[in-house]
Amino acid sequence: MKLSAKETRRRAWSAGMFALCSISATAIVGVLLFVAGYLVWIGISSLSWEFLTTVPTGDVANPGGMRHAIDGTIILVGLATLAGVPIGVLAGIYLSEYPEDSKVTGPLRFIADVLTGVPSIVVGILGYELVVVPVARMTNNSVSFSGYAGAAALAFIMIPIVARTTEEMLRLVPKSFREGSLALGATRAQTIFRVVLPGAFGGIATGVVLAMGRIAGETAPLLFTALGSRLLTHNPAEPFPSLTLQIYTYATGPYPEQKRLAWAGILVLLAMLFVVNLAIRVIAIRHARGRLG
Amino acid sequence: MALGIACRVSGAFIAVMLIALISVLVYAAWPAIRQFGLGFLFSSEWRVNEIERPLRDAAGKVVMQDGEVVMETLAPAFGALPVIWGTAATAVLSLVVAVPLSLGAALFLVRVAPKLRIAGPISFLVEFLAAIPSLAFGVWALFVLAPFIQNTVGPFLQRVLEPVPGLRWLFFEQVTVAGRVLERPIPITGRDLLSGSLILAIMILPIITSISRDVLRSVPRAQIEGTLALGATWWQSCIAMLRYARSGLLGAIMLGLARAAGETMAITMVIGNNNQISPSPFAPAQTMASLLANEFGEASEGMHRAALLYVALVLLVMSLAFNVVARRLVVGKLASAGSGH
Numbered sequence: 001m002k003l004s005a006k007e008t009r010r011r012a013w014s015a016g017m018f019a020l021c022s023i024s025a026t027a028i029v030g031v032l033l034f035v036a037g038y039l040v041w042i043g044i045s046s047l048s049w050e051f052l053t054t055v056p057t058g059d060v061a062n063p064g065g066m067r068h069a070i071d072g073t074i075i076l077v078g079l080a081t082l083a084g085v086p087i088g089v090l091a092g093i094y095l096s097e098y099p100e101d102s103k104v105t106g107p108l109r110f111i112a113d114v115l116t117g118v119p120s121i122v123v124g125i126l127g128y129e130l131v132v133v134p135v136a137r138m139t140n141n142s143v144s145f146s147g148y149a150g151a152a153a154l155a156f157i158m159i160p161i162v163a164r165t166t167e168e169m170l171r172l173v174p175k176s177f178r179e180g181s182l183a184l185g186a187t188r189a190q191t192i193f194r195v196v197l198p199g200a201f202g203g204i205a206t207g208v209v210l211a212m213g214r215i216a217g218e219t220a221p222l223l224f225t226a227l228g229s230r231l232l233t234h235n236p237a238e239p240f241p242s243l244t245l246q247i248y249t250y251a252t253g254p255y256p257e258q259k260r261l262a263w264a265g266i267l268v269l270l271a272m273l274f275v276v277n278l279a280i281r282v283i284a285i286r287h288a289r290g291r292l293g
Numbered sequence: 294m295a296l297g298i299a300c301r302v303s304g305a306f307i308a309v310m311l312i313a314l315i316s317v318l319v320y321a322a323w324p325a326i327r328q329f330g331l332g333f334l335f336s337s338e339w340r341v342n343e344i345e346r347p348l349r350d351a352a353g354k355v356v357m358q359d360g361e362v363v364m365e366t367l368a369p370a371f372g373a374l375p376v377i378w379g380t381a382a383t384a385v386l387s388l389v390v391a392v393p394l395s396l397g398a399a400l401f402l403v404r405v406a407p408k409l410r411i412a413g414p415i416s417f418l419v420e421f422l423a424a425i426p427s428l429a430f431g432v433w434a435l436f437v438l439a440p441f442i443q444n445t446v447g448p449f450l451q452r453v454l455e456p457v458p459g460l461r462w463l464f465f466e467q468v469t470v471a472g473r474v475l476e477r478p479i480p481i482t483g484r485d486l487l488s489g490s491l492i493l494a495i496m497i498l499p500i501i502t503s504i505s506r507d508v509l510r511s512v513p514r515a516q517i518e519g520t521l522a523l524g525a526t527w528w529q530s531c532i533a534m535l536r537y538a539r540s541g542l543l544g545a546i547m548l549g550l551a552r553a554a555g556e557t558m559a560i561t562m563v564i565g566n567n568n569q570i571s572p573s574p575f576a577p578a579q580t581m582a583s584l585l586a587n588e589f590g591e592a593s594e595g596m597h598r599a600a601l602l603y604v605a606l607v608l609l610v611m612s613l614a615f616n617v618v619a620r621r622l623v624v625g626k627l628a629s630a631g632s633g634h
Binding site for chain 1: 296299302304311314317321393395398400401405425429499526527529551555585586590612620
């Protein structure tokens with residue numbers, strides 16, 4: 001069968017676009033893998049035992065390590081999680097388990113969604129105006145940048161994410177579970193604690209860990225709250241170091257040895273996020289197994 | 294009972310967060326809002342400190358009086374137009390790069406990859422890479438992308454495009470020196486609008502791709518099969534899919550736009566940080582977010598800080614608006630298609 005010119009053109013056009021789509025997918029995966037691979041490759045060649053265990057020396061030719069910043073990030077994320085998870089999970093329970101309040105929970109859900117889209121630099125500025133400035137005024141200090149202010153900014157980012165994930169996960173628990181529990185005479189609180197939350201535990205834990213990964217990589221909210229520090233400090237009432245702040249300072253600074261440390265810092269940050277992702281998988285698999293058993 | 298109270302308090306806390314965010318910014322920016330009003334958005338002056346300079350007459354000559362140069366004092370002035378321009382230009386340029394690639398990849402993921410059994414791995418990869426913090430992209434852009442543009446892409450484009458009539462503005466800028474307009478070449482440093490836009494494009498690729506994939510996946514099979522039964526080619530049925538899902542795809546693009554507009558760290562490291570409006574992608578620029586990251590830490594009390602908070606408020610309102618519209622579009626589409634989102 002001989003195709004008309006129009007038909008040939010139509011098919012050629014389709015084949016061409018098919019190729020373009022395939023190329024797009026390859027290009028995206030390729031570019032992202034190239035960036036990630038580059039970060040890991042240079043990071044590995046810059047990483048040393050010293051980097052993980054020592055603090056900055058102040059000598060630009062031999063700048064020491066980032067032990068203080070690694071500790072700082074872990075403490076900041078820990079504090080933010082302590083504050084953010086209870087509020088986020090309770091808000092998520094409210095959004096999902098109190099249908100009689102739907103006139104309130106509808107708008108609230110929308111607000112939580114909108115809050116997840118607030119630029120992180122704006123959150124940092126809010127932290128400065130709402131925590132750093134008032135605390136300075138109360139204590140008559142000129143500045144009072146602190147780890148607490150940084151953790152508050154991170155918690156601000158975390159709460160809406162945790163609330164929405166919790167809600168989504170609770171909604172996946174079948175309605176019949178709740179009805180069965182209530183029919184047996186359990187109160188609503190008992191139903192939520194003994195039936196609904198355990199059923200959604202894996203999903204909620206995954207959401208929490210994801211949110212922790214997200215805030216561990218944040219820099220902008222900490223610029224004007226935690227400020228950063230070159231000292232090894234575990235006291236969040238002081239200006240507080242974080243891995244991201246230290247990487248930013250070193251990467252944009254003029255000294256080549258510090259730039260090398262920035263690469264190593266990125267690798268440590270990515271490794272932390274990778275561990276977080278691995279943890280999510282483990283939780284998800286365990287959870288799935290628990291459900292089957 | 295206690296649980297109910299705790300849940301309601303936590304829910305209320307989320308509302309309080311939004312109210313606090315808006316009211317604190319408005320309160321702190323109030324001096325600037327009162328002084329500049331909406332004119333702030335259209336003024337391109339950004340002078341943090343007052344400056345003194347020789348007074349010039351209409352011909353551009355320095356005015357002398359009794360053998361001395363007459364000085365004029367310029368008061369501090371603040372306007373957001375340069376950073377609004379920088380934000381809009383980088384966001385649009387990054388969308389121009391990212392949208393075709395993302396839509397192509399999303400079509401591939403929905404229409405081709407499942408048959409090859411590679412949809413899962415690619416999706417996993419794209420989502421994992423979306424979790425890389427923007428600081429990491431910034432460091433990469435600073436040490437790899439910017440030098441590449443400075444040494445390779447920039448000079449190449451200059452060689453090819455400079456002789457083209459009508460494209461001189463890409464590589465030359467007009468400056469007024471001593472009252473005369475001069476044309477001077479823009480140095481290609483790699484820290485410019487182009488670098489900023491490209492790193493933004495790379496960062497929003499995973500977002501637009503994965504949301505578009507979800508939206509396209511929610512197109513009913515019957516729609517695709519119907520077009521194929523009518524004799525459509527592969528691409529023609531893709532067009533039908535894109536058309537069916539257009540509002541959801543628009544939402545995906547707007548979420549990418551919101552992310553691009555609010556992105557801070559990566560762009561701060563490569564945009565060049567210069568409050569100017571230049572049409573050339575090789576000129577350094579400044580976005581709202583990068584201005585805040587650069588200057589807020591040094592801004593003392595007073596109008597400078599209030600003006601920066603005004604910028605933060607504009608950025609907040611803009612990204613909230615993008616998010617609201619985008620979510621309406623995406624969620625509406627996914628819900629009406631009856632998928633389980």
